[in-house]
Amino acid sequence: MARIIRNSRVEDDAWTLLPKIDAAADAAQTPPAGPLLLPLDVWLAQREQLLARGEALGVWLDAADDPAAIAADLEHFTLLAVNFPKFTDGRGYSIARTLRERYGYRGELRAIGDVLHDQLYLLRRCGFDAFALRADKDAERALAGLTAFSDSYQGAVEQPLPLFRRRPAQPGEAV
Amino acid sequence: MYRYDTKDQRLIDERAAQFADQMARHAAGELSADELRPLRLQNGLYIQRHGPMLRIAIPYGLLSAAQLRKLADITRRYDRGYGHFTTRQNLQLNWPKFEETPAIIGELAGVQMHAIQTSGNCVRNVTSDHFAGIAPDEIADPRPYCEIIRQWSTIHPEFAFLPRKFKIAVNAAGTDRALIRAHDIGLEVVRGEDGEFGLRVFVGGGLGRTPIIGKLLVDFLPRRHLLSYLDAVLRVYNRHGRRDNMYKARIKILVQALGVDEFRRQVEDEWALYRDGPLTLTDEEFARVAADFAPPAYAMVSDVAGERAALDRLAASEPGFARWLSRNVHAHKVAGYAAVTLSLKKTGVAPGDITAEQMDAVADLAERFSFGELRSSHEQNLVLADVRLSDLPEVWRISAAAGLATPNIGLLTDIICCPGGDLCSLANARSVPVAEAVQQRFADADALDKLGKLSLNISGCMNSCGHHHLADIGILGVDKNGEEWYQITLGGRQGNAATIGSVIGPSFRADEVPEVVEALVAVHQENAAPGELFADSLARIGSTPFRERAYAGRGRHIPEKRKAADGADHS
Numbered sequence: 001m002a003r004i005i006r007n008s009r010v011e012d013d014a015w016t017l018l019p020k021i022d023a024a025a026d027a028a029q030t031p032p033a034g035p036l037l038l039p040l041d042v043w044l045a046q047r048e049q050l051l052a053r054g055e056a057l058g059v060w061l062d063a064a065d066d067p068a069a070i071a072a073d074l075e076h077f078t079l080l081a082v083n084f085p086k087f088t089d090g091r092g093y094s095i096a097r098t099l100r101e102r103y104g105y106r107g108e109l110r111a112i113g114d115v116l117h118d119q120l121y122l123l124r125r126c127g128f129d130a131f132a133l134r135a136d137k138d139a140e141r142a143l144a145g146l147t148a149f150s151d152s153y154q155g156a157v158e159q160p161l162p163l164f165r166r167r168p169a170q171p172g173e174a175v
Numbered sequence: 176m177y178r179y180d181t182k183d184q185r186l187i188d189e190r191a192a193q194f195a196d197q198m199a200r201h202a203a204g205e206l207s208a209d210e211l212r213p214l215r216l217q218n219g220l221y222i223q224r225h226g227p228m229l230r231i232a233i234p235y236g237l238l239s240a241a242q243l244r245k246l247a248d249i250t251r252r253y254d255r256g257y258g259h260f261t262t263r264q265n266l267q268l269n270w271p272k273f274e275e276t277p278a279i280i281g282e283l284a285g286v287q288m289h290a291i292q293t294s295g296n297c298v299r300n301v302t303s304d305h306f307a308g309i310a311p312d313e314i315a316d317p318r319p320y321c322e323i324i325r326q327w328s329t330i331h332p333e334f335a336f337l338p339r340k341f342k343i344a345v346n347a348a349g350t351d352r353a354l355i356r357a358h359d360i361g362l363e364v365v366r367g368e369d370g371e372f373g374l375r376v377f378v379g380g381g382l383g384r385t386p387i388i389g390k391l392l393v394d395f396l397p398r399r400h401l402l403s404y405l406d407a408v409l410r411v412y413n414r415h416g417r418r419d420n421m422y423k424a425r426i427k428i429l430v431q432a433l434g435v436d437e438f439r440r441q442v443e444d445e446w447a448l449y450r451d452g453p454l455t456l457t458d459e460e461f462a463r464v465a466a467d468f469a470p471p472a473y474a475m476v477s478d479v480a481g482e483r484a485a486l487d488r489l490a491a492s493e494p495g496f497a498r499w500l501s502r503n504v505h506a507h508k509v510a511g512y513a514a515v516t517l518s519l520k521k522t523g524v525a526p527g528d529i530t531a532e533q534m535d536a537v538a539d540l541a542e543r544f545s546f547g548e549l550r551s552s553h554e555q556n557l558v559l560a561d562v563r564l565s566d567l568p569e570v571w572r573i574s575a576a577a578g579l580a581t582p583n584i585g586l587l588t589d590i591i592c593c594p595g596g597d598l599c600s601l602a603n604a605r606s607v608p609v610a611e612a613v614q615q616r617f618a619d620a621d622a623l624d625k626l627g628k629l630s631l632n633i634s635g636c637m638n639s640c641g642h643h644h645l646a647d648i649g650i651l652g653v654d655k656n657g658e659e660w661y662q663i664t665l666g667g668r669q670g671n672a673a674t675i676g677s678v679i680g681p682s683f684r685a686d687e688v689p690e691v692v693e694a695l696v697a698v699h700q701e702n703a704a705p706g707e708l709f710a711d712s713l714a715r716i717g718s719t720p721f722r723e724r725a726y727a728g729r730g731r732h733i734p735e736k737r738k739a740a741d742g743a744d745h746s
Contacts, residue, residue: 090336
């Protein structure tokens, strides 16, 4: 069973991640039982059959996917994930904020793909609350990355108020 | 200047600790070279031709004397006793040891400095007018805006991995001295009809391979919306900017592909989500930051005319002082005061370079004569912004003794120049020796002075760090079959009427460049009306006589007039 970072610790994960449709090969293949994390194209293509399974569903978006494509479907998902093809591809940060702030998604939001220690703090600030670290990396060691900074200037998902709205009153200023 | 509170300091300290930890994990083999690379770049650490280079942030070019002393100290203890001021107002150390850079970053944090986001595909150091706060033509002081943007951009969680670098500049004066239309976002502080402060927003300007003048995005953005609007612009760019080709990845290419109207529509769609929300800048926050830029305690000068007369008397007997006074001393909005440019363009010294001893001397000057502060300019000089008129003779003597009083500000030898192929691994050609050869050709101070304002900028490659596109005479190093050649552009302009220069024709060998510059200058002098500037005579008579003279006797085909470089690379 895969291990992921969730709730600020390393936990087991029961979800099965399906890759994108490989055109010829396995369109007809039956997905395994249990909770499924689906690529966007599979969800869009097989929506009714998937809902009929009656099991937990999630969708993962790739960096180029538009979160608007699932905006009306959020009630069906207990997990959303965003793939980082490379850790230097920052589109997923904007996708996460869009899912949280524009579409109001409240469930688990997981970073998958090239997810590394030094991005965890930024990812968390943008609304991710679960992190599937790249398989060759030590998730326990990476936990420290979640708290690289004690505060941030910007307002974002995890703390919507920018620092300037939270600074202590200046000396001599009326409170 | 802005003073860190405990929150600001803690962030800088935590950043220094994070960088030290990343370097330690790299040394231990837990973080590969490829994984470290973007992280170290976002802390200013490059690997260059001869080894590491560290670019230290000087937010909007403002430094205290104590900070400059610390920089001098760092260059002595960790480098070779000098530094290089860049065209983005930062300071580069050319010879730090890779493994000592965390210690340098730690030392910087001790004087409220850092190297955050001086490189990498993120929002870079915000730049501004080096006469901010003192310029007679100023509408407002741009520095509070800059500092608010600095804080917004520092470790922004969403925009650490953009398609490409992102540069923001702020101007708040009648004359644009910050090149705002050559930036990814250029902001001009303006006042609305009811006196409300706001920003005119330009987007998609930039030099480099595809030089483009920024386009108007918003004519008046009320100040309170600054940060929510910036978030929206960056969101659209982060999601839709090209990532398949680094040469097409700047926001200017996206704006061009969508058209500025469609780009604006997308920005406004994102902005609608945040507008009037918590990102809205409060008057209290603006006032808190602005208070740190309040004017210093200027003396009431009762006899300004008398002080000026004394300067004129000294100038009459000291031609060197007279020249310095006319070129290196600038108007100040407070009576009895002036701004002084300390030239880092002495012939024989790489433009922008400064030794540790000179840094100490400038720190002393700033403390004695300019309220303990100084600025770096994008022209790669230093500015003492608040000097009493009566102190000018002493500032002149001391700065001359330190080799910082070359009276060439705005003249042909005040060359903007990148470090070039001697140090930079991107460069196609060496730029510093070419700059020196040109300076030597124009060594006659009287002739130079008579020539008047003329900008000559040199870039060692298409990345255009030397801003060659915006100069009267621009020189670009190009590689032709492994040889260094130099392409010349004419007619670039910075400022409110920013213009991209046009290439005059085939490129020249390094040893031809001073002669060609001399030929171009001669055409101007033969045709100019008394007092007419190079840019104006060029505009009046056209580039043909200049091109003909540049190629005369060189055995090269004189090309037909080319179209502006602006149109060269839109594929």
